[in-house]
Amino acid sequence: MLQFLSLFNTIFNDAPQPWQLGFQDSAAPGFTGIVTLHNTIGFYLIVICFSVFWALFSIIYYYNTKKNPIAHKYLTHGTVVELVWTITPALILIAIAFPSFRLLYLMDEVISPTxxxxxxxxxxxxxxxxxxxxxxxxxxxxxxxxxxxxxxxxxxxxxxxxxxxxxxxxxxxxxxxxxxxxxxxxxxxxxxxxxxxxxxxxxxxxxxxxxxxxxxxxxxxxxxxxxxxxxxxxxxxxxxxxxxxxxxxxxx
Ligand SMILES: [Cu+2]
Structure with a gap:
């Protein structure tokens, strides 16, 4: 039982493991910050990938000449959709930039080292x-x-x-x-x-x-x-x- 419980307290990753994909266990506040930033950006990455590929494949699937030879002939421009796909990425970039700069300047700081x-x-x-x-x-x-x-x-x-x-x-x-x-x-x-x-x-x-x-x-x-x-x-x-x-x- 003790051996089983010790599994949860053991630090495994202070050296890289064969075929390791994830991070090693953090031992410093700076690295904890890096992992947190990685996870934050990873969230945006997944959301962006899913929405872009969903939009791309649904456009290819629905709006082609084989399916609709005439219906979309004059659908060449949409101001609203242009505004949405310009402003949304800009807002996402700002949302990513803030935690990124915060970490950058925090890690750059050297205050009275021992x-x-x-x-x-x-x-x-x-x-x-x-x-x-x-x-x-x-x-x-x-x-x-x-x-x-x-x-x-x-x-x-x-x-x-x-x-x-x-x-x-x-x-x-x-x-x-x-x-x-x-x-x-x-x-x-x-x-x-x-x-x-x-x-x-x-x-x-x-x-x-x-x-x-x-x-x-x-x-x-x-x-x-x-x-x-x-x-x-x-x-x-x-x-x-x-x-x-x-x-x-x-x-x-
Ligand atoms: Cu070298």
């Missing part, structure tokens, strides 16, 4: 810098994060997704992520956290996110960057603030 992390894309791995903390020698904490080769994988680790050094972040903290590239353009993308930022050499891109629960969240480089583009995954582990500080202590 922590700043810089992620740098290289051919072909990611490196991280945490400048809020210094090591004993006075430098910022920085480390490289390489994909684990298949031969090094342990039971429970994901092929092409797990890395040697995960990025550790605290839960329930506003984190500022600054992304750049060291050589060519990469893209820092973690679906369950709603992150996707281009890593452009000579440019700093910024985003803010908050992880709502502990766990490990996987992503991949999302801008084709060379032969091993598919082998530079991202793994972020969200832990309690206490565990995060312990990790910082061990890293510095």
């Amino acid at each position: 922590l700043t992390i810089k992620a740098v894309g290289h051919q072909w791995y990611w490196s991280y810098e945490l400048s809020d903390f210094v090591t004993d020698s006075g430098d910022a904490i920085d480390f490289d994060s390489y994909m684990l080769p298949e031969s090094d994988l342990e039971l429970g680790q994901f092929r092409l997704l797990d890395v040697d050094n995960k990025l550790i972040v605290p839960v329930d903290c506003h984190i500022r992520l600054i992304v750049t590239g060291a050589d060519v353009i990469h893209s820092y993308a973690v679906p369950s956290l709603g992150l996707k930022l281009d890593a452009v050499p000579g440019r700093l891109n910024q985003v803010s996110f908050l992880v709502e629960r502990t766990g490990t969240f996987y992503g991949q480089c999302s801008e084709i960057c060379g032969v091993w583009h598919g082998f530079m995954p991202i793994a972020i582990e969200a832990v309690s603030t206490q565990d995060f500080l312990l990790w910082v202590d061990s890293a510095s």
Whole structure:
């Protein structure tokens, strides 16, 4: 029974599943907003598809010369119907634009972050810098994060997704992520956290996110960057603030 009930509490999707079509489970408010917007627009999409195809097929079915050789010969213009099919789409676009811009500006906002992390894309791995903390020698904490080769994988680790050094972040903290590239353009993308930022050499891109629960969240480089583009995954582990500080202590 316990095992059966635990089915409803289990988070299945912190890594992609084979042949998955839907979203991964959200772990950040930003991604929850993206899923909600997707569902809102999906509603309009279904309504529009049904009404357009219904109109199209009924016109083809009823108004053809085989069925009515003479009756519709002079039916060439209708002002009312023209007005309806011009104004209605405009109203629908406005209805879609409002929630879209709302989410866009909400996600763009960076208000007093607790922590700043810089992620740098290289051919072909990611490196991280945490400048809020210094090591004993006075430098910022920085480390490289390489994909684990298949031969090094342990039971429970994901092929092409797990890395040697995960990025550790605290839960329930506003984190500022600054992304750049060291050589060519990469893209820092973690679906369950709603992150996707281009890593452009000579440019700093910024985003803010908050992880709502502990766990490990996987992503991949999302801008084709060379032969091993598919082998530079991202793994972020969200832990309690206490565990995060312990990790910082061990890293510095
Ligand atoms: Cu890439």
